Amino acid sequence: MTVGYTIFILFVSLSLLGFLNGCNAHRLRYNFYKVTCPQANRIVKRIITNETRTNPALGAQLIRMQFHDCFVRGCDGSVLLDTVNNDSKAEKDAIPNRSLKGFDVIDDIKNAIEKVCPNVVSCADILALAARDAVSAPFKRRLWNVALGRRDGRISLASETNGNIPSPFADFTSLLQTFNNKTLDVNDLVVLSGAHTIGVAHCGTFSRRLYNFTGKGDADPTLDPTYADFLRKQCPNLANPKTIVEMDPGSSRSFDKHYYHILRQNKGLFISDAALLTNKESESIVIRLQRSRGLFFAAFARSMRKMAAIDVLTGKDGEIRRNCRVVNL
Ligand code: HEM
Structure with a gap:
């Protein structure tokens, strides 16, 4: 076998394995607009x-x-x-x-x-x-x-x-499956759910936990009873569909690891939040994120970079839309 032939075979094998694709210009880059749009x-x-x-x-x-x-x-x-x-x-x-x-x-x-x-x-x-x-x-x-x-x-x-955006009523298995389908793992699931440390939710996304949850007129037993009382005041049965509540009460404007703190007190707002405590591995990640000082920020940065790279279109695929609301003619 000549050297040239060996190199050719190597090239073809690497291409088939996707290595060359992964190494060429079609990857996301931090300085991508350095020349074309530095501003x-x-x-x-x-x-x-x-x-x-x-x-x-x-x-x-x-x-x-x-x-x-x-x-x-x-x-x-x-x-x-x-x-x-x-x-x-x-x-x-x-x-x-x-x-x-x-x-x-x-x-x-x-x-x-x-x-x-x-x-x-x-x-x-x-x-x-x-x-x-x-x-x-x-x-x-x-x-x-x-x-x-x-x-x-x-x-x-x-x-x-459908099936791609996880439901607030999802259990752990279903949540993990949805994340795995996007090449994200259990760590990413727990870490990215930490984004619920900021923001608000409409009553309809969690109120079924408050009223007749198991058919016996009770609330979800995995929800802290005092917190359930507090939520019932904000979201009466058949609440105004526009009513919103803070997801991390008292701290919903500050991006921090407080979400894991309330989660461990059974004050996670959605069934999907509470679900993170129903699996040994994800529960131990919750505990680590709550206890460790700087871990949440480092972990969140890492998982965000992974999420932001899901199935991206690069190179000549797709287009650069002129107006974000409509495709180019
Ligand atoms: C794990 C599965 C997840 C489920 C089931 C879920 C579900 C929801 C739901 C139902 C709401 C309330 C929407 C409303 O009523 O207006 C919400 C709000 C929010 N979610 Fe998630 N979410 C999940 C993961 C994530 C992730 C990965 C992020 C970001 C990395 C995120 C960031 C947020 C934020 C910031 C809000 C508040 C939005 C606002 O204040 O306008 N969520 N989520």
């Missing part, structure tokens, strides 16, 4: 810093939007697309997405970036940067790094949220 990161940060002054809830709104984007068709900005044809509704009109907020801020950022570097920066990248900057705003430092180079998808279907 991009700064524009996102400026607009987000301004917006969070009047809307401190923006971090919670945008990180949830990014999570819902990444879990359906990967992080391709598909959640940002508007429905054009009522026969096939877009993702943002699916039930779990109807409470998403912050689309107008993404539009503002996109418009500002298009003015200086048209057709270069994807909506999917803008969402990833904006969510990071909005959650980081109170800290005056970046909580995680965002690799860039995602391209925007052209398809958005409400029906695809």
Whole structure:
């Protein structure tokens, strides 16, 4: 066998194994827009810093939007697309997405970036940067790094949220399966659920835990009874569908490990939060995150980088949308 032939065989084998694909330019990179739009990161940060002054809830709104984007068709900005044809509704009109907020801020950022570097920066990248900057705003430092180079998808279907966006009523097995399907593991599930340390929820996402849960007129026995009383006051039976409650009472504006503290007191709001204590491995991760000083921030940064890379479109796939709400003509 000649040296040339050996090299050829090696090349073909590596290609088949996907090694060369993984090593070429089609990976996300931190400095992706360094030459083509060096202002991009700064524009996102400026607009987000301004917006969070009047809307401190923006971090919670945008990180949830990014999570819902990444879990359906990967992080391709598909959640940002508007429905054009009522026969096939877009993702943002699916039930779990109807409470998403912050689309107008993404539009503002996109418009500002298009003015200086048209057709270069994807909506999917803008969402990833904006969510990071909005959650980081109170800290005056970046909580995680965002690799860039995602391209925007052209398809958005409400029906695809089924089975991809986890339900607040899901048990541990189902939650883990949903995360595993996205190449995320039990550690990512527990760590990313820590995002419930900020933000709010509508009564309908948990009130079945408060009333006649087992058919005997009782509340969910895994929910702290005093907390259940408190929640019943905020969410009477058949509550106003618009009523919202803090997910981490008293600490719902501060991004910290407090979520794990309340979880261990049986004050996790959703069945899916409480489910993290029903499995030995995930329970031990909860305990470690609660006890250890800096672990939550480091772990969250790591899991966010994994989540933000789910099934991304790169290279020549997809497109750079001109308007985040509609695909290019
Ligand atoms: C583990 C499975 C998860 C389930 C079942 C779940 C479910 C929910 C539900 C039902 C709400 C309340 C929505 C509303 O009523 O308006 C919510 C809110 C929220 N979720 Fe999750 N979630 C999960 C994981 C995540 C992850 C991975 C993140 C981010 C990394 C996240 C971030 C948030 C945030 C920040 C809010 C508050 C949004 C706001 O205040 O506008 N969640 N989640």
